[in-house]
Amino acid sequence: MKIVVIQGPNLNMLGIREQQIYGSMKLEQIHAQMKDFGAQNEMEVEFFQSNLEGEIVDKIQECYGDANGIIINPAAYTHTSIAIRDAISAVNLPTIEVHISNVHRREEFRKQNMVAPVCSSSIVGFGPFGYHLAMVGMAQIMNEIKAVQEMQKQSQATQEN
Numbered sequence: 001m002k003i004v005v006i007q008g009p010n011l012n013m014l015g016i017r018e019q020q021i022y023g024s025m026k027l028e029q030i031h032a033q034m035k036d037f038g039a040q041n042e043m044e045v046e047f048f049q050s051n052l053e054g055e056i057v058d059k060i061q062e063c064y065g066d067a068n069g070i071i072i073n074p075a076a077y078t079h080t081s082i083a084i085r086d087a088i089s090a091v092n093l094p095t096i097e098v099h100i101s102n103v104h105r106r107e108e109f110r111k112q113n114m115v116a117p118v119c120s121s122s123i124v125g126f127g128p129f130g131y132h133l134a135m136v137g138m139a140q141i142m143n144e145i146k147a148v149q150e151m152q153k154q155s156q157a158t159q160e161n
């Protein structure tokens with residue numbers, strides 16, 4: 001199973017930007033932990049960060065036919081991007097949205113969320129640990145998909161015999 005982790009604008013500045021809100025971990029450290037968890041749970045994990053909306057849309061589209069699930073923090077584009085929302089909806093993969101901060105407790109403009117309605121689930125306000133929680137959630141989703149595939153294989157084999 002392959003998972004693509006997509007990080008939006010300014011998340012490359014984690015560890016530097018507003019540490020009281022986003023914590024002190026760098027993006028590379030978060031990704032290293034996610035990769036380890038993936039290796040322990042039969043998940044290949046690819047990472048992508050961009051500050052550009054169109055590049056994020058392109059990456060989501062590339063996931064179609066290539067990945068089994070997406071973990072995405074669209075950062076500021078969460079609140080504005082119909083293009084990212086439409087791309088998530090188009091590829092129709094299990095998609096977990098992560099926000100490091102609790103966006104519901106912050107400025108009014110962060111309460112608008114374009115992507116949440118097209119995601120499978122959202123993890124908000126756990127700090128960088130939210131990415132680990134997303135990996136645990138994704139492992140569960142992948143196990144459920146594998147179980148369904150296994151059942152389908154077995155019933156096909158029974159029909160053929």
Ligand code: DQA
Nearest residue numbers: 073075076098099100101110
């Ligand atoms: C964020 C929340 C957004 O409102 C903000 O623009 C970000 C990060 C978060 O992870 O808490 O850049 O997505």
